Amino acid sequence: MDLLKSILTVAASGMQAQGERLKVVSENVANANSTGAAPGADPYRRKTITFQEMLDRDAGTSGVAVAEIGRDTTEFQLRYDPAHPAADTDGFVKVSNVNTIIEMANMREASRSYQANLNMFETGRSMRSQLLDLLK
């Protein structure tokens, strides 16, 4: 496979990974207020995502892949709300450890990285088309 073509696959792997990251962010934001249903039950635990370098042996290039989607192990915060169905005997409800500000920052970063990969894709494509134009 030629190098210019491998630019496209590498950039595509980057876009896919960043897309996956955005998906995790959206899950976190959507579940920011999810609590347990039974008294004292755990609420939604924030998901985390990590990337790793992925070597494509056929092309000899290294793209990126999702290494793992894990869970954030930080402690849940307690909120006093005795009327809530998930309130324990003291009236405290465990709330999710999702921090919306962090999720927003994460979202921006993912979308910028996505954009960078998209630009790379575009550049690779235009370089390839210049090469093919030599045939004209």
Next chain:
Amino acid sequence: MKLSGMSFFQLASQRMSWLGARQAVISENIANADTPNYRAKEISGFDRMVQARTPTQGLAVTDAQHIRTTASTPDGVRVETDDAAWESALDGNNVVLEQQTIKSAEVAGNYRLAAELYRKGHDLLTVAVTGIR
């Protein structure tokens, strides 16, 4: 007459393959901009590719049963870690998107230049052979 035998065409096509290799490495850097412990990569200079008379690929694959080298880079080009990275993040990643974007734009411009030069050389030959502009 071999086109590649003329130093101009050879130089232009070498330049284009070097720029292609560089852009491929930049795209890897950008794709891995958020990978923990990833170190930015860069390829050896064009001057070294032009001067290199001996291939730097290592062992040659002469039989179908040999283990293939993963390197897809052209002869005389070696991928190295980039020591000139601007900064490093806490997770050990030293890819700076801005730096890579600048490099990528530079490479794209140079690639266009090389492609245009190649085309001009072609035009020149056409004029010499046919006498028609």
